[in-house]
Amino acid sequence: MRDAEEFDALYAACAGRIVGHVYALTGNRSEAEDAVAEAFTRAWQRWPTVRQADSPEAWVRRVASRTAVSSWRKTFNRMRAHRRAAVDQSVPGLNEDHVALLQALQRLSANQRRAVVLHHLNDLSVAEVAAEMQAPIGTVKTYLARGRRAMAGLLDEARQEGTSHD
Structure with missing residues (x-):
């Protein structure tokens, strides 16, 4: 029981x-x-x-x-x-920001995406992400930094494309 x-x-x-x-x-x-x-x-x-x-x-x-x-x-x-x-x-019920976020996440490497999702969406600490990914903390920090940088660029592109269509 x-x-x-x-x-x-x-x-x-x-x-x-x-x-x-x-x-x-x-x-x-x-x-x-x-x-x-x-x-x-x-x-x-x-x-x-x-x-x-x-x-x-x-x-x-x-x-x-x-x-x-x-x-x-x-x-x-x-x-x-x-x-x-x-x-x-098309996926009904999703706003443009949500779609852009998911598309940007999908363009990251698998390790970067996993680190970003665990840290930013699941609110795990860097140490907890490292433990779950079975990777050194420094490696996770690199995944996060590169993932955030890539996401910023991808979301910027999406935003510019959105404004050019208006």
């Missing part, structure tokens, strides 16, 4: 944050929700081990991120195979 209560508490405390994290990485809420559900399923299957982790939330976030990236790669390869038949799809 204690296991179920601890697991339920973990889920209640962080499922929403993890969905937000994976959504920021993938740009697809449905895929993010599926990846998080899969990660929590795996966490429950390995609960005695996950419970003992330094951060069970980080364990679930890492598994969800990897699951989503794997799914995204498969989807990307399918889309590339059917590129000629693809049509432009």
